[in-house]
Amino acid sequence: MSVLDTFVANIHFIGAMIIFVIGLYMVIAHPNLFKRIIGINVMSSAVFYFFVAIGAIADGRVPIVEGTVTPADYINPVPSALILTGIVISVSFTVYALSLAIKIHQSYGTLDQEKIVEMTTRDDSYD
Amino acid sequence: MTLLTIFLVLLLVLTAFAVERTKDLLSAVIVFAAFSLVLSVLWLILKAPDVALTEAAVGAGITTVILLAVLAKTERYER
Amino acid sequence: MNDRLLYTIVKLMLPVIVVYGIFIILHGHVTPGGGFSGGAILGAALILYGLTFGQDASLKLFPESVSKRLESGGVLVYIGIGLIGLVLGGAFLTNAGVFPLGDPGNILSGGMIPLLMIAIGIKVGSTMMTLFNALLEDE
Incomplete structure (x- = not known):
């Protein structure tokens, strides 16, 4: 088998x-x-993609009972079922992180973490 | 079918890279919706239609709209 | 905001999206999909309405008191269906033996699973709407 x-x-x-x-x-x-939240979403999508690819087999069938199909032809449905739960958690996580981002923007007026760190450390030096 | 799969994977990597490169966050969100859509087509090819359906409804619909709503309340450009 | 094209297209699209979401929920046990997917589609339809016609119109159509009750009611129906199995002498969420199972592939089959799907769909759809309203509301 060649490299390709x-x-x-x-x-x-x-x-x-x-x-x-x-x-x-x-x-x-x-x-x-904000860009970091999108980045975490991209990361979680990659993990879901990896999991679903593990369950797939060559020329597999969708695991739905219809007619006379031998179960050996089905793909593994367990990773798909796990990933459904994962997508739910990903959405909840995203909305929670975004609500925190709105609160941060209201307090500091920016979403740039370097500026926020600058502000917070300057406040500490006054104390 | 193999050619289509390879093309879609390349498109997926390209959209992910475009999300990383764009400084305009509004464009990043729109490209992220395209990323989710390509991913859902790939899941259809991998014979996981329920995951593809959920990703198309959630990734390309709900998440995009909520990201846009937050973008309207915060700032549009990165640095 | 006086975009006639947007209003017309959304008015044409909304019934189709809602019917598709209900279809996905009701066929959750025989075809791909289910409570979460269909509920997300219903929630997307509600969010589309809110984005197009403004948050006041969407709150008038779907007020916060109604969505609160639907969210809690979905969970309560789920737990109640699960407790039926417990009362009739099985484990939590017992299906076989308690509910009529029917023939596989029919729309009226699967025992309690369609009922659970409807509960989850209502819960998820109203939750999506609540999330969107909570993120957009002014201080």
């Missing part, structure tokens, strides 16, 4: 890893809190 075949066979895993790293870079390198 290996690449094509594992395309979902490679793609998921690249997206996870892009999301991690967004969380680490951007000082803007």
Whole structure:
């Protein structure tokens, strides 16, 4: 099997890893809190993608009972069911983080973390 | 089918990279909606239609609208 | 805000989106989808209405007291259905033996699962609307 075949066979895993790293870079390198929340969303999407790709098999069928299909043809439905719960948690987390971001913007007037750190440390030096 | 899969994965990586690069947060949110949509099509190819349906409703619908609502209350441009 | 194109398209789209969400909820046990997906679609329809016609109109259509009751009521119906199994001598959320199961693939099958889906759908749809209103409301 050549390198290209290996690449094509594992395309979902490679793609998921690249997206996870892009999301991690967004969380680490951007000082803007809003961009960081989007970055965490990208990271969680990459993890969900990885999980669903684990459950898939070549030429698999959707796990719905219809007619005479042998169960060996179905994809593994357990990762899909887990990921549904994960999406729910991801949405709740996003809304909670965004509400905190609104509160931070009301208090400091900015969402840039470097400026916020500057303000808070300057306040400490006055004490 | 394989070509379509490879094209969609490349598009997914490209949209994720575009979300990372844009300084305009409004554009970032719109590109993030496109990212979610491409991801949901990929899940349809991976034979997980319920996850694809949920992602299309939640990722491209609810999350985008809520991000936009917060963007309207805070600032639009990064630094 | 006097955008006639937007108003017309949204008025045409809204019934379709709502019917699609109800379809996803009611067919949750035989086709892909279920309570959360359908509820999210219903919530998206409500949010679309609020975005287009303004928050006052959406609060008039779907006031906060109603959404509060629907949210709590969805959870209570879920717990109540679960307790039926407990009362009739099984574990929490017992399905087989307590509810008529029907034939797989029919719309009237699956015992209590369609009822649970309806409860979850109502809960999720009203929660999405509440989240949006809570994020947008002024201090």
